Amino acid sequence: MNMGFKTGRLEVVFLDDVNNLSNREIFDLLTDEVTRYLPPDWQGITDNKKAGEWLEKRLCECTVFTIFANQSENLIGFLFVYGIKEKNKEIRIGYIISEKYWGHGYASEVVGGLVGLMAQTGNVSSIIAGVAKGHVGSIKVLTKNGFMYTESNNNTEFYRYQF
Helix, strand or coil, rough: CCCCEEEEEEEEECCCCCHHHHHHHHHHHCHHHHHHCCCHCCCCCCCCCHHHHHHHHHHHEEEEEEEEECCCCCEEEEEEEEEECCCCCEEEEEEEEHHHHHCCCCCHHHHHHHHHHHHHHHCCCCCEEEEECCCHHHHHHHHHHHEEEEEECCEEEEEEECC
C-alpha cells in the first residue's frame, strides 16, 4: 500500500524518502507534548538533525504516510502502518498530529479514512492500535472509529478493528 488516500479535509500521502520533507518540518511537529505518550526512542528530539534521523528509523520500521490539510502544504502529522508491506492480514497503526491541529478531529478522520481504505481493498482482516493508558484523546479516536478494547500490558492498552 503506497498510494495514500483522501478524506473530506485531509490528504494522506505515502512517504518513501525522508528528503521529501525538511528536518525543520519534522522537528516542529515532534514537540514534547506530541511525543509524551510515545515509546522512549520517539521522544526527546532536540534538533532538526535528530528529527530527520527519527523519521529515517520510522521509514525502516513501517510504511509512513504524511498528513496534510487538503490544498495546503502544512504538515499536520504522520500515520504509521506496520505489516502492510508484508501483506499481513492483521496490521498495526500509530499516528501523531501536530499540537496546533489538536481538537479539530483530524486524527479521527485519518483513522476513519484508513479503515475505509482497508475495507475497500479487502486485504486486511483487522487493525490493531496500542495506546498509552490514560491517553484519553487517542482512546476516543479509536472507539469513535469502531475499535474495541482487547487487552492491556504494562502501560499500553490495545484496541482492534475487526473487518
